[in-house]
Amino acid sequence: MSAQETPNSANSADPVDYHATSEPRVALVTGGSRGIGRETVSRLAADRFAVVIGYAGNRELAEAAAKEVTADGGRAIAVQADVADEQEIAALFATAESEFGGVDVVVHAAGRVHLAPVAELDLAELDALHRTNIRGTFVVAQQAARRIRDGGTLVTFSTSVVGLAFPGYGAYSASKGAVEALTLILARELRGRNITVNAVAPGPTATDLFLDGKDEQTIARLAAQPPLERLATPADIAEVVAFLASPAGHWVNGQVVRANGGIV
Ligand SMILES: NC(=O)c1ccc[n+]([C@@H]2O[C@H](COP(=O)([O-])OP(=O)(O)OC[C@H]3O[C@@H](n4cnc5c(N)ncnc54)[C@H](OP(=O)(O)O)[C@@H]3O)[C@@H](O)[C@H]2O)c1
Secondary structure, three states: OOOOOOOOOOOOOOOOOHHHOOOOOEEEEEOOOOHHHHHHHHHHHHOOOEEEEEEOOOHHHHHHHHHHHHHOOOOEEEEEOOOOOHHHHHHHHHHHHHHHOOEEEEEEOOOOOOOOOHHHOOHHHHHHHHHHHHHHHHHHHHHHHHHEEEEEEEEEEOOOHHHHOOOOOHHHHHHHHHHHHHHHHHHHHOOOOOOEEEEEOOOOEOOHHHHOOOOHHHHHHHHOOOOOOOOEOHHHHHHHHHHHHOHHHOOOOOOEEOOOOOOO
């Protein structure tokens, strides 16, 4: 077999041996102050990532998350940055680089929801969803595409509602449809860099975003829908993210991963 035919001959697409280096890899998590992002911070820190925790307004929660990681012997900092503001997000990535030496994994968990039938939709809410969920994803993805080190990963968030099509979710689902549409295109644009791009699309997950404004009956009805008969916990979803960010998950690329207990 010639060198060219050798399956493991060195080229830029070779798998990265993360275990060969003792330097911790660096993860940047938007929406790291609460919910799925918060749990992802802990989960990636347990995998020895240094973590940059992005948040919008909940400084105390974000700093408490960083403190918890450092108390366990890890490295983490909390940095305020609005995901839709390109200057703030560029500064967030710059802080990750100056504090920890680079960025390997970006988990873009920041997001918002608004529920209303289309006939009653306040268009200002549509604009706000568009700004955070679509513009925010493009702003973060743009910096990620420019700055993630070779061998790294971008994980964004959609929702299983894109497939479930629940009435009232039109504006939110449309904003996440844009995230799904971007996923494979960006994965292809990053050809040659050994960087994966995937979207995780959870079903109902017990966080503020899901629970706020819902009565117990609605929550129980939605919790009963998946064959696994419960809401997801943030930890269920953080495990999926940790897999995608790990060497074991690196062959998954350009995918929308519907992590929802089998609801669809
Ligand atoms: N929970 C579910 O059932 C579910 C289902 C499907 C998909 N998802 C998606 O999963 C992701 C995480 O959701 P979650 O349930 O964990 O939400 P969550 O508990 O409401 O947390 C939202 C996080 O996003 C941050 N954030 C919101 N707007 C931001 C902005 N403009 N700039 C920066 N950060 C911002 C918040 O920061 P502050 O704390 O500072 O406000 C917070 O950390 C979202 O993209 C959501 O759409 C959730």
